[in-house]
Amino acid sequence: xxxxxRSTDAGSTGEILHGFARENDWMPELYSRAETIAFCGQMxxxxxxxxxxxxxxxxxxxxxxxxxxHSLYLDARSRGQGIGKCLLDNAKSSQSExxxxxxxANTRACAFYERxxxxxxxxxxxxxxxEKLPDVKYTWQSKGA
Numbered sequence: 762x763x764x765x766x767r768s769t770d771a772g773s774t775g776e777i778l779h780g781f782a783r784e785n786d787w788m789p790e791l792y793s794r795a796e797t798i799a800f801c802g803q804m805x806x807x808x809x810x811x812x813x814x815x816x817x818x819x820x821x822x823x824x825x826x827x828x829x830x831h832s833l834y835l836d837a838r839s840r841g842q843g844i845g846k847c848l849l850d851n852a853k854s855s856q857s858e859x860x861x862x863x864x865x866a867n868t869r870a871c872a873f874y875e876r877x878x879x880x881x882x883x884x885x886x887x888x889x890x891x892e893k894l895p896d897v898k899y900t901w902q903s904k905g906a
Contacts, residue, residue, distance in 0.1 A: 763851050766810035766822065771802035773819035774810065777834050784837060787866040789892050804831065811851060813844045823848040830861035833870075849877055857903045865895040874899045 766774065775798030782790045782797075792800070804810050804824045809831065813821040821835035821844050830852060835845055852859060863870045865884065875881075879899035887894040 762814050763811055763847060764814060765808070766805045766812045768802065768805055770810070770812055770819055770822075771798050771805055774801040774805070774812065774822045774834075775799075777819070777822065777836050778832065780837065781834050785867075787894070788864070789894075791891060811848060813839075813848055815839075820844060821848060823852055825852050825856075825859075828856050828858050828860060830859055833861070845873060846877060853901065853903065857905065859901045860898060862890070862896045862898050864892070865897055871897060871899075877901075 775794065778801060779792070779794045779797040782788045782792075801810070801822075801824075807826070809824040809826050811823050811825075812819045813835070819836075820839035822832065823830065824832040833845060833848060859879075860882070861874070861879070863874065864887075865871070879901045881897055882900045883898040885896050885898075887896055890896055
């Protein structure tokens with residue numbers, strides 16, 4: 762089930778985001794668990810976040826400000842089950858164009874976005890992101906756009 766995030770979802774979404782940093786050796790852990798939860802709370806307060814919820818609770822989320830996707834993360838146990846695609850399709854249903862950045866080292870995410878109709882628009886050396894990791898900008902347009 763997808764639904765708009767509530768303020769009480771900051772803990773779950775923050776744990777998912779913080780867990781991603783901890784499970785990937787290439788990803789620097791710049792923020793504490795508490796800082797990551799607070800950041801998720803800010804995105805929720807801005808009404809950017811849609812969560813995916815199962816009987817196990819919140820298992821993933823997508824944060825979007827207009828046409829820009831800021832975050833799409835899933836709990837490690839929930840990957841590969843179509844939940845990310847559902848979140849992405851939901852974002853596509855309300856926009857004719859979308860864009861996002863992902864890290865070049867996150868090859869699984871790059872492949873996911875490409876499978877879902879996104880095309881590479883640019884690459885950078887990472888000088889502009891907090892992590893200082895090389896990234897890729899992806900864009901998507903609906904067929905009618």
